[in-house]
Amino acid sequence: MSAATRPEPTPAERARSVLAAAGSLTVTTHGHRIELIGLHTVDAAARLLLHNPPDGHLAAELTMAPHGELTALVEFTDIAPVSVRERVRARLTLGGRLGALGPKTLVFHPARAVLTEDDGTTVVDLDELSLASPDPLATHEAEMLARLDAVHADTVAPLARLLPARERLGATGVRPLRLDRHGLVLRVETADSHHDTRLPFAAPATHPGDAVRGIHALLAEATARPRRRRLPTTS
Template identity: 40%
Template structure:
């Protein structure tokens, strides 16, 4: 009987959903007209993806004037690390499809545009992965997504000694020439550390013993990792 391997990180569809749930900006090209949204654009999920945009935006106007089949559009989101690091872009999401005529939104001054999703791509870690539209709609954001920035900043600013201690779980070879360690990403499966070197950087994932159900469990799992790091340090000493 084939052995089931437990996942060690969110699926590509879950990563896309997490990015869309927390992104503060987006770029939209609708019917050839490009528009950058620094705020005020939100991706909503239900039976379909809907984009909430300002009612007076060019994107809303293009969708309103388009044919019944919708207007061709490309939607782009960039995921930035919340902590100061050399290369802050962690991932980029691109969704192509068609935008349909505006629908009323609960928020004043906003409208909702239904998106017929035709293609989804996630670029992260130097790799592009394609996500099926049905998988995107079925996925859910990682339970840590909305708390990730706050927790990473807390670790980086208030617990530097913990971050440096976590690096002891890595092999000596991976720590050669490392000058600084920064917490880069966090999800229910583990924490990712960025290892800074004079000539570049690399990233290392430290898995939790089991997936987190909510952000309140993070402290316990971090302490488990610290205990393992302490044990390894003393054993090697």
């Protein structure tokens, strides 16, 4: 399968997965910039609900806002759960308005969504975002990648044999960077740069068990290949 035909999540799906997996976010209004940790949920329609932080700054500001809404910027940062160079994998920025939904909950109405990744910045269509489903591995990915990285000498090093020779040239280390239903992404680091390569599954994973089987299939394919120069897996 060529790199051009390897399946990838759409920008809306990636953004939706960031929303599903994020444990924290930052809210910026005219009066405050507040980080909320474990105080938000996303419903099935991708509607972002914020639970008032203990200091109540947002709720107090909202009571004084015209029309009962605040202009706000909500930011999410997707950080790789393993030790790699430049661990920020993506940033999702939502611009819109914040309003009340009951006495202890705020609801955010997005007007713009921007996803920034290594390969550039994408304005995500809001209708596509609301219709997109998070990747089935999104809430399991961090734990699965951490486990995979813990046994990298037995698993990740052999998987590196699946990389084209040109992508191994000058490599000083390789780490598992991303895992989604379509496959595993490895980060290959050189002395002064890095690049990411996707190893696709034969079929999309619908749950973590499928992904484990997909990784085992990739590993079987890798170990069947002739051994090349050993690729370091530590930074």
